[in-house]
Amino acid sequence: MDDKAQSIIDAKAKxxxxxxxxTRLFIVEELARGKRCVCELVKLVGADFSTVSKHLTLLKNAGVVQDDKRGQMVFYTLKVPCILRFMDCIEAVIVSGSCK
Amino acid sequence: MDDKAQSIIDAKAKxxxxxxxxTRLFIVEELARGKRCVCELVKLVGADFSTVSKHLTLLKNAGVVQDDKRGQMVFYTLKVPCILRFMDCIEAVIVSGSCK
DNA sequence: TATATATTTGGCACTATAGCCAAATAATAG
DNA sequence: CTATTATTTGGCTATAGTGCCAAATATATA
Incomplete structure (x- = not known):
């Protein structure tokens, strides 16, 4: 495998x-319903502010979400909604039985 | 979030x-082209036999692949091919720019 | 300016993951 | 039975990920 193919694989894996x-999957599914500020996500997730913030940073670096600062609040939105369509397939994996 | 919703999230995240x-994504993409024995995957991946075997076990436990023992060789196949269709969306995430 | 609110960052402890080697297991050939 | 090949498992070290607290930053309000 050449370098280019490898870096594509790496990016997709990321x-x-x-x-x-x-927690991050939950956040993504929540964002699929609309933009949410960090404070809302903190309540929904039930973890520390800093923990949620770090998960959001990671999702942003992966290109999955984007942020939008409004005043003192930061709103996050799903950047690539097609991700959600994939979930049907993931559910198919789950119900297919051999998950341990 | 109730226990059931949580366990569904957990399973999908898994x-x-x-x-x-x-390495596992590479294996999955290779299996999309047809069944492969462990020895073939070892050559393609370029890692130790034991390393590849452990990745395959993990994929099997997640419900992504299944194995089929024929004589002394074990062939792996993709269990839920729809996973591959998702890759187009993942690629969209990549090209959308903010991957670091 | 002082204060409060929203969020991020630094740091740390804990757990999990990756990958190698060596040993164990399984199947086949001689 | 012995040796060989294919694969898995155990064990180990190194590295990465998680989540909390505390501190820093940013913005708004009094």
Missing amino acids: VLKALGHP | VLKALGHP
Whole structure:
């Protein structure tokens, strides 16, 4: 495999890895319903502000979300909504049975 | 969030996490082209036999691949091919620019 | 300016993951 | 049975990820 192919794989893996954490996946699914400020997500997730902020930073670096500062609040939105359509397939993996 | 919703999120995150590693993603994309024995994947990946075997076990536990033992060789196949269709969306995330 | 609110960053402890080697297991050939 | 090949498992070290607290930053308001 050449360098270019490798870096494409790496970039895709990075996106998938970003989605591969329960809290971050929850955030992404919540953002699919509309923009949310960090404070709202903190309440929904039930973790520390700093923890949620770091998850959001990671999602942003992966290109999954984008932020929009309004006054003292920061709103996050899903950057690539097609990610949500994929979830049907992931659910198919789950119900197919051999998840341990 | 109730326990059931949480366990669904956890299961989906587990699948995404399994895909979120360059070597495992490479394996999945290779398996999309057809069944492969471990020895073939070892050559393609260029890692130790044990390393590849462990990645395959993880993918199997996540429900992404299945194995089929034929004699002394074990062939792996993609269990839920729809995963590959998702890659187009992941690529959209990549090209959208803010990947670091 | 002082204060309050929203968010991020630094730092730390804890846990999890990756990958190698060596050993164990399984199947086949001789 | 022995040797060989294919694969998995155990064990280890190194590295990365998670989540909390405390501190820093940014913005708004009195």
